[in-house]
Amino acid sequence: MQSVDWTIDGLPEETQKLLRTYVKDVTKVYGSELEGIILYGSAVRGEFLPGRSNFNLVLIMSSYDLATLKKYDSLHKRWSKDHVIVPLFLTVDDIQSASMAFPLEYQDIHDCRRLLWGQDPFVGLKIDTRYLAAEVLQALRGNLLRLRQRLVEGRSTEEAITILLALSLTALLPALRGLQRLLDRPVVGHAEPLLKDLEAALAVDLTGLHDALLLKRGQISPGQKETPRLMDRYLDGLTRLVSAAEARIR
Template sequence: MDKTIPSAGLGAELTGQLQPVVDSLGLAYHRHLVSVLLYGSAARGDFISGRSDVNLLVVLQSVRLEDMAEAAKLLRRWRKLKIAPLFLTAGELRLAARAFPLEVSDIQESGHLLCGSNPFAAIVVSPEHVRAQCRRELHGGLIRLRQGYLKLLDRGEAMGGLLAGAITSLLPVFRAIVRLNGTPVPTTDMEVVESVASRHHLDRDLFTTLLAHKRGSIRLATADVRQILSRLIEEWELVVALVDAP
C-alpha cells in the first residue's frame, strides 16, 4: 500500500482537501484511530471528478454512538467533496475478509494508507470465500435484473439507471475473476472489463458500452435500452456459469 495521498486523477484541489480531512479524523478520534485508507476509484486511478466518490476506510479501536455523532458533524463538510467514509473496527475488518472478500481484496491490492498502521498486513483472503461472494452477488444481481426488466419495461430512463447499477455491481466480480485466474488486476475498470471479456469470450462491446454509459461518456438511446438489458441478462448467465464452474 502506498502511504502518500495520490494526486493522479484526483486533481490538485481535491488532493489538497484530502489531507485536512485525514488530519481532522486524527484530531477527532486521537488514540482510537488505527488507520485511514483511501480505496475505490480514487485509489485505483480511475476517478472521475464530479461523479466518483472519494472512499475512505476509517479503522477505529471501537465504533461507538459518540464516534458516529462526531462523524456526522464532519460528514456535513465532506459531502460537498463527495468523500464517503466507512467506519470499521479492526476486529470487524478481520471478519470482513470472510464476509466481503471482494471488497477486502480490492483495498489490499490498490488501497493507499494515509495514516496509521496497515490493518490488512495479517489478513489473508481465501479463494473459496471469494467464489462464495461472487456467487451471491451474481445470483442476486441476476434476480434484480429480471425483476427490474418486468417493473421498468416501458420506462427507458429508469432502465438506463438499472444498467448503470448492474455494471457497477459486476466490476468487483470481474476483478475477482482476474485474481482467481492468477493474473494481475488491471488498473482501470475498462481494462478489467476487456481482460475478462477477452479471456472468457464474453460480449466485450456490450460491457464496454455499459461502462461508458455508467461513466457518463455516452448516452444510451431509449429505443436501445431494452435490447441492451436483454443482452446483459444473457451475458450475466454466462458469468454465473463461469464462477460456478469448478
C-alpha cells in the first residue's frame, strides 16, 4: 500500500489524521479498482473550518458500475458525520473527455487540489475553456433562481435562510473564480479577497455576500430580526452581481 504520510499546509493535524484514516478505509474497500484519491476545495485552499467545512474529494476509478458505487455505502455511513461528502467518481477517460463540458468545475479542481493517494490525472490536463462563459453565466443566474425557489420552499424561516445563505455562497465561489478568468483578472483562491476583487472590477456593492461569508464561518449570529435583512442584502448584491457579469461577458 502507498504511504499516506503527507502533510497539507494550513490544515490542523487532527484533520489530517482524519483524512489519512479515510484514505486507508477507501483503499481497503476498493483495492485495485481504485487509481487515485484527490482532495480539493477549502481544505487545500487554506479556508477549511473544522466542524463547518466539508471535505471535497475525487475518487479515480479504473471503471465503475452499480456494484462499484454500492461499495461506497459503508464508507458514506462511516464518514458523512465527519463532513466527508460523497466524492466524485471519475475515470481517467471521464476527466480527459469531459473537460470541455465542465470547464468551470475542472479548472477549479485543477487549480487547487492535493493528491492523497495513487495517480493524479489532472497533471498536464488541458482544459477547453470555449464554453466557460456560458457555464459561468448559467451558474450565476441559476444560483439566484434556485435561491428564490428554495426560500419559498423553506417558508423563509430564520433556519432556512441561514442554511440557504451558506449553500448559495458555497456554490457561488467557483463561478466567481471563473468570472475572474473571463475578466482576465488574477484568480484569487480565498473568498474574502475574491469578493473584494469583483466588487472593484464590476463596481457593485457585495456587502450582503461579505455578511453571508461571515455567517458561514460562524463569525456573526444575526438573530431572528436581522437574518431576513441579511438575506435581503444578499439577494440585492447577488442580483446586481449577476446583471453586471452578464453585461460584461456578453
